[in-house]
Amino acid sequence: MTDPANHLGLTLQEFLDDRLDAARQAEVRAHLQDCSQCRGELEALRWVRDIALKRLPAEPVPPGLAGRVAIALDRADRQARPAAPRWRKWAGVGIAALLAAAALVLLVLSPSRTNLPKAVARDFAEYSSGRLALDLRTSDGQAVESLFAARGIEFRTRVFDLGMMQYQLVGGRIHRLGNHASALFAYRGPEGRDLVCQMYEGRLASLPQPDDVRDHDGIRFQVYRVGKVTLVFWQEGAVVCVLASDAESETVIRLAYAKAVKV
Amino acid sequence: MASKQNPDVEGTRAAFEAAAVPFMQSLYNTAWRLTHRSEDAADLVQETYLRAYRTFENFTDGTNCKAWLLTILYSIFINRYRQAKRRPPMESLDELEERFHHLAQPSDPAVDVTTVEGWGSRWSPEVERALRQLPEDLRAPVLLVDIEGLSYEEAASALGCAVGTVGSRLFRGRKSLFVMLREYAHQAGFGKGDPP
Numbered sequence: 001m002t003d004p005a006n007h008l009g010l011t012l013q014e015f016l017d018d019r020l021d022a023a024r025q026a027e028v029r030a031h032l033q034d035c036s037q038c039r040g041e042l043e044a045l046r047w048v049r050d051i052a053l054k055r056l057p058a059e060p061v062p063p064g065l066a067g068r069v070a071i072a073l074d075r076a077d078r079q080a081r082p083a084a085p086r087w088r089k090w091a092g093v094g095i096a097a098l099l100a101a102a103a104l105v106l107l108v109l110s111p112s113r114t115n116l117p118k119a120v121a122r123d124f125a126e127y128s129s130g131r132l133a134l135d136l137r138t139s140d141g142q143a144v145e146s147l148f149a150a151r152g153i154e155f156r157t158r159v160f161d162l163g164m165m166q167y168q169l170v171g172g173r174i175h176r177l178g179n180h181a182s183a184l185f186a187y188r189g190p191e192g193r194d195l196v197c198q199m200y201e202g203r204l205a206s207l208p209q210p211d212d213v214r215d216h217d218g219i220r221f222q223v224y225r226v227g228k229v230t231l232v233f234w235q236e237g238a239v240v241c242v243l244a245s246d247a248e249s250e251t252v253i254r255l256a257y258a259k260a261v262k263v
Numbered sequence: 264m265a266s267k268q269n270p271d272v273e274g275t276r277a278a279f280e281a282a283a284v285p286f287m288q289s290l291y292n293t294a295w296r297l298t299h300r301s302e303d304a305a306d307l308v309q310e311t312y313l314r315a316y317r318t319f320e321n322f323t324d325g326t327n328c329k330a331w332l333l334t335i336l337y338s339i340f341i342n343r344y345r346q347a348k349r350r351p352p353m354e355s356l357d358e359l360e361e362r363f364h365h366l367a368q369p370s371d372p373a374v375d376v377t378t379v380e381g382w383g384s385r386w387s388p389e390v391e392r393a394l395r396q397l398p399e400d401l402r403a404p405v406l407l408v409d410i411e412g413l414s415y416e417e418a419a420s421a422l423g424c425a426v427g428t429v430g431s432r433l434f435r436g437r438k439s440l441f442v443m444l445r446e447y448a449h450q451a452g453f454g455k456g457d458p459p
Contacts (some may be wrong), residue, residue, distance in 0.1 A: 002289055007364075013434045019415070037364070044367035047448055048437040052390045053409045059295045065305050066287065069312045076316055077276060149342035154314065156338030158423050201318060237334055238321040238419065263334070263420040 007035065012042050016049065114178030116207055116242075117233070120198060120225035123175070124244040127186055128194045134186065137171035144172035148183045155201050155239050157183045160259045166190050167255070195255070196246040204235040214256045223253060232256040237263040269443065279319050283312065286329045290336055293406050297340050299395060309372040311336040332416035333407060337421050366445045393443040401436035404429050409437075 008031060013083045014020050032039050126132035136147045141159035148157045151174045159169065172185035180200035187195040210222035210233075224231040228251040233242045241260070245252045294304035309456055314335050315322070322331050394402060407418040408429070415433075419426045441448065 010431065010434050013430065013437070018414075019430075037367075040367040041363070044363070044441045045434075045437050048440045048444070049409050052440060052444060052448070053394075053405065056390060056394075059292050059304075061288055061291045062301060062305050065291065066284075067310060068305070068309050069284075069287075072309055072313045073276065073279075073316050076313060077450075087429065154339075154342070156341050156423060192436060201321075236423075237331075238318045261419065261425065262416070263422060 005043070008038050012038060013045055016045050034148065039110050072088055087123070116178055116202075117210075117224040117231050118195075118226055119177055120231050120242050120244050121224075121229045123177070123184065123198070124196045124229050124246070125229075127184075127196050128246070133173065134171035135173040139169045141169055144169065144185050153181060153183045155199070157199055158259075158261075160197065161261070162187055162189075162195070162255065165255060165258065166193055189245075189247060193245060194245045195243060195247065195252070197241065197243050199239050199241050200236050202240045204233060204240055207233060207240075214253060217260070217262045218262050221253065221256055221260070223247065223249075234260050235263070236261055238240060270459045274317060276316075279316050282322070282328045283315055283332060286332050289329055289411055290332055293333060293411060294336060294340070294439060296394065296410075297337075297399070297403070298344050298367050303344060307336060310339050310343075314339065327413070327417055329411065330413050330421060333411060333413065334421040337403065337407075338423075359435065359438055359442065362442050366442060389444060390440075395445055396443060397436055397439055401432050401439060404433045405436040405440070408433055 003237055008015070008028060011020070011024075011028060015025060020028065028066070033044065123132060135151070136144060138144060141161060144159045145157050153174065159172065162169070166182070167187040167189040170186045170188050172183065174199065175182040175184040177198055177200050179204055182198045182200040184196060184198045189195055204220065204222060207222060211225050212223035214221040214223060222233045224233070228246045229244055230249040231242055231244045232253055232255075233240060234256060235241075241256075243252055243256050243259075245255075287308065290308045291304055294307040294311075295301060298304050298307060311332060315332055318335075322328065397405065404418055404421055407413045407421055408415065413421065415426050415429045419429045422429065424428070
C-alpha cells in the first residue's frame with residue numbers, strides 16, 4: 001500500500017471525498033508521504049472539485065419561470081378536484097343514485113381494489129402462452145427504453161441487462177397494470193423460462209400482504225407466489241418494479257437482488 | 264404561487280411549494296447544463312415541478328428534497344432530451360489516464376495536500392466550456408455531486424446506477440476536466456501550494 005510504485009488511482013478520490021475508513025485513510029496518508037505522483041494527482045482532483053467547479057456562477061432563472069410553474073400546478077389542481085358542477089347538474093336525478101354510481105366508479109378505478117400481484121401473474125401467464133404480444137421485439141435495451149419514452153411512459157425506465165444470468169431480452173410493450181401505466185419487458189432464460197418485468201408509478205405499501213419479505217442491501221423485497229409463478233416487488237423512488245417468472249423461486253429473488261437499485 | 268383550492272389541495276400545494284420551490288435555482292442550473300438551451304431548461308424545470316407535484320405523496324419528509332427533485336429532472340431529461348447517440352468523441356480511458364498522470368505534476372512534498380488549499384479564486388468561462396464538452400454520462404455525476412452537493416448514494420439514485428458507477432464516472436469526469444483545464448489551472452495557481 002505504501003509502495004510508491006503502486007499508485008492509488010480511484011482510492012485517491014475516495015480519500016478526497018472522505019469515503020474511506022480511518023485505517024484506510026492512514027494508509028493513504030502514509031503512501032502520499034512517499035509518492036509525489038499521487039500527491040500531484042490528489043491536488044489535481046481537489047482543484048477540479050473545490051476550485052474550478054465551486055466557482056461556477058449560477059445561471060439566472062428566467063423571470064417568467066416561477067409563474068409558468070405556478071400556472072402548471074394550478075392546472076394540476078383543477079384536474080385533481082372533484083367535478084363539482086356535475087354534482088349540481090345531476091342533483092335533480094337523485095343524490096342516492098349518484099352516490100351509488102360514484103361508489104361503483106371508485107370500486108372499478110381504485111388501484112387498491114386491483115390485486116396487482118395477481119394481475120402481474122395473469123400478465124405473465126398470458127405472455128408465456130403467446131396471448132400478450134410485445135410492441136417491440138428486440139434484444140436492445142436502449143431501444144426498448146426509447147419505446148417506453150416515445151409512447152408516454154413518464155417515469156424513467158431501466159431495462160435490465162441480465163445477460164450475465166443467461167436471460168436475454170426479448171422486447172417490451174406499453175401495458176396497463178390496474179390503473180397504472182406500466183413498462184413491461186420480457187426475457188427468455190435457461191431452459192426456455194420466461195421472465196417478465198414491469199415498472200409502474202406506485203407504492204409498495206399499497207400491495208397486499210406478501211407471502212415473504214426479504215431485505216437485501218437495504219432494499220425491501222415483497223415476494224408473492226401465485227401458482228407456480230414467483231413475483232418479486234421492490235420500490236425504486238416513485239416507481240415499483242416487479243419480476244415475474246415460473247423459474248425456481250430463489251432464482252427470481254436473486255435476479256431481483258442483482259438488479260434492484262436503492263433509492 | 265398561491266392557489267385557491269379546497270383545503271386538502273391547498274394544504275398539499277402549500278407543503279409542496281414550501282419544500283420544492285426553494286430549489287428552483289439548483290434545478291435550473293442543472294437543467295441548463297444538461298440541455299445547453301435556456302428554453303429546454305425552463306421546460307425541463309416546469310415539467311419536473313409538475314411531475315413532482317403529482318407524485319408528492321411519494322416524497323418522504325425528512326429526506327433530501329433537492330435530490331428527489333433532481334432525480335425526477337434527470338429522468339425527464341433522459342426520456343425527452345438526451346440523444347444518446349450524439350456522444351462527443353472522447354479519448355479512451357487509457358489515453359486519459361496517461362495524460363492525467365503526466366499533467367498532474369508531482370507537488371512539493373512540503374505542501375500538505377491532505378488539507379484544503381486555496382488555489383486561485385478567478386472564475387473563467389473555460390470551466391463552463393470544459394464542462395460542456397464532457398459526455399453526458401460523466402457530466403451528470405459531476406453536476407449532481409460536485410455542484411449540487413448530492414451524496415454518491417443520492418446521485419446513484421438519480422442516475423439509476425450503482426454507487427460504484429457514480430464514483431468511477433465522477434473520477435473520469437474530474438480527470439477529464441483537469442486535462443481540459445490544465446493551462447487555466449496553472450495560471451490560476453494550481454500546484455503552487457499557496458493562494459496567489
